[in-house]
Amino acid sequence: MNANPTAGGNTWRDLPAAQQPEWPDQEALRDVIADLESYPPLVFAGECDQLRARMGAVARGEAFLLQGGDCAEAFDAVSADHIRNKLKTLLQMGAVLTYAASVPVVKVGRIAGQYSKPRSKPTETRDGVTLPTYRGDSVNGFEFTEQARIPDPQRLKRMYHASAATLNLVRAFTTGGYADLRQVHAWNQDFVKSSPSGQRYEALAREIDRALNFMHACGTDPEEFKTVEFFSSHEALVLDYESALTRVDSRTGQLYDVSGHMVWIGERTRQLDGAHIEFAARIRNPIGVKLGPTSTPEDALTLIERLDPDREPGRLTFITRMGADKVRDHLPNLVEKVTASGAQVAWVCDPMHGNTFEAASGHKTRRFDDVLDEVKGFFEVHHGLGTHPGGIHVELTGDDVTECVGGGDEIFVDDLHQRYETACDPRLNRSQSLDLAFLVAEMYRGQ
Numbered sequence: 001m002n003a004n005p006t007a008g009g010n011t012w013r014d015l016p017a018a019q020q021p022e023w024p025d026q027e028a029l030r031d032v033i034a035d036l037e038s039y040p041p042l043v044f045a046g047e048c049d050q051l052r053a054r055m056g057a058v059a060r061g062e063a064f065l066l067q068g069g070d071c072a073e074a075f076d077a078v079s080a081d082h083i084r085n086k087l088k089t090l091l092q093m094g095a096v097l098t099y100a101a102s103v104p105v106v107k108v109g110r111i112a113g114q115y116s117k118p119r120s121k122p123t124e125t126r127d128g129v130t131l132p133t134y135r136g137d138s139v140n141g142f143e144f145t146e147q148a149r150i151p152d153p154q155r156l157k158r159m160y161h162a163s164a165a166t167l168n169l170v171r172a173f174t175t176g177g178y179a180d181l182r183q184v185h186a187w188n189q190d191f192v193k194s195s196p197s198g199q200r201y202e203a204l205a206r207e208i209d210r211a212l213n214f215m216h217a218c219g220t221d222p223e224e225f226k227t228v229e230f231f232s233s234h235e236a237l238v239l240d241y242e243s244a245l246t247r248v249d250s251r252t253g254q255l256y257d258v259s260g261h262m263v264w265i266g267e268r269t270r271q272l273d274g275a276h277i278e279f280a281a282r283i284r285n286p287i288g289v290k291l292g293p294t295s296t297p298e299d300a301l302t303l304i305e306r307l308d309p310d311r312e313p314g315r316l317t318f319i320t321r322m323g324a325d326k327v328r329d330h331l332p333n334l335v336e337k338v339t340a341s342g343a344q345v346a347w348v349c350d351p352m353h354g355n356t357f358e359a360a361s362g363h364k365t366r367r368f369d370d371v372l373d374e375v376k377g378f379f380e381v382h383h384g385l386g387t388h389p390g391g392i393h394v395e396l397t398g399d400d401v402t403e404c405v406g407g408g409d410e411i412f413v414d415d416l417h418q419r420y421e422t423a424c425d426p427r428l429n430r431s432q433s434l435d436l437a438f439l440v441a442e443m444y445r446g447q
């Protein structure tokens with residue numbers, strides 16, 4: 001695999017690129033880019049192809065996507081505990097969803113690269129002091145000081161190393177026996193037994209138990225339970241980083257962004273004539289595009305033309321994030337028109353980003369019920385149209401934070417300050433995430 005910026009990975013440079021850091025020292029940036037171009041890939045292009053094939057199954061209605069993780073990963077959270085808790089939560093959710101959906105669940109983390117954030121405003125003001133906004137650990141520091149908020153390109157190298165360390169541990173856990181399905185099920189049984197909210201899922205957990213015993217009795221090779229396929233993803237936001245990690249695949253001569261298996265383009269950077277779509281069009285990774293409530297069917301069709309000209313199921317995923325109050329009105333027209341065009345995209349619901357509000361305490365938060373309601377609306381719309389509700393994309397953590405309100409072990413607005421640890425948007429905590437998985441599972445079975 002060769003770094004070859006002349007092969008087409010840099011064509012975005014001629015176009016307007018939204019949400020890019022204003023690096024104060026261009027020479028330092030150039031040095032960093034040169035270093036990044038010399039680093040080994042974080043993922044292998046063949047793995048990206050594998051994920052594209054899995055996403056093809058999602059697009060055809062034969063699999064379900066579970067994509068989740070932090071809103072913003074942080075360098076100081078690259079620890080065994082944080083990574084393990086997050087992975088454990090995702091695997092537990094995956095086990096419940098697999099049983100309920102009776103189709104393979106493709107598991108993709110917002111992990112090992114989710115270090116850059118698009119922001120609504122370029123500056124932030126506190127107590128009369130105005131500073132540049134925090135744009136993720138890949139760009140500047142969270143601390144509210146003038147020095148910390150200066151974009152520093154050296155952070156792009158820290159992002160690479162933090163991603164490598166995270167991915168290394170994820171690979172070790174998922175292939176080394178930690179993620180054994182029987183172990184994952186035992187964790188779910190613990191959740192059901194020990195948490196007040198878990199108890200309502202006892203019947204489902206018992207059914208899963210019986211299914212595992214049945215497979216065991218039938219002589220299923222226990223080795224098959226031992227490993228799990230898991231992929232990484234992040235928003236391809238800072239294009240200097242993404243293009244420095246874009247390489248020509250020696251097998252095929254095509255370009256891959258080897259910073260992660262899947263990358264997505266966000267709601268704020270999906271301009272049809274902008275740099276991000278141009279960048280995404282050049283690489284062979286599976287691509288996601290966020291679609292908010294202002295997206296039109298024409299936008300969606302143009303995105304398909306640009307990003308999936310060959311109409312290859314699995315290449316393009318639309319991650320809709322309408323808001324619970326809008327999903328039932330806005331989504332049908334998009335899905336109808338795209339389906340009528342003959343394109344086979346995967347449809348995935350992000351029930352987080354359209355449901356954010358500010359509590360009186362000043363904390364950005366989301367109501368668990370709104371999150372659940374958006375997923376419900378998403379399922380309803382797809383059932384109504386006979387299309388496949390392909391998955392969920394969720395901001396979550398495996399830690400017991402207090403960032404979103406509601407859930408079975410209810411968090412109240414007054415609790416938010418207790419463990420509000422996100423660097424950007426509020427995440428579901430461990431128990432809220434498991435709640436969501438069980439409730440989506442019930443939804444799936446209620447179809």
Ligand SMILES: O=C[C@H](O)[C@H](O)COP(=O)(O)O
Nearest residue numbers: 071117118119120121424425
């Ligand atoms: O995660 C998404 C965005 O980066 C985030 O919602 C932006 O937050 P802001 O509106 O506080 O800038």
Ligand SMILES: C=C(OP(=O)(O)O)C(=O)O
Nearest residue numbers: 118266267268290321353
């Ligand atoms: C920025 C994000 O979402 P959106 O682009 O949908 O606002 C995100 O998922 O981190």
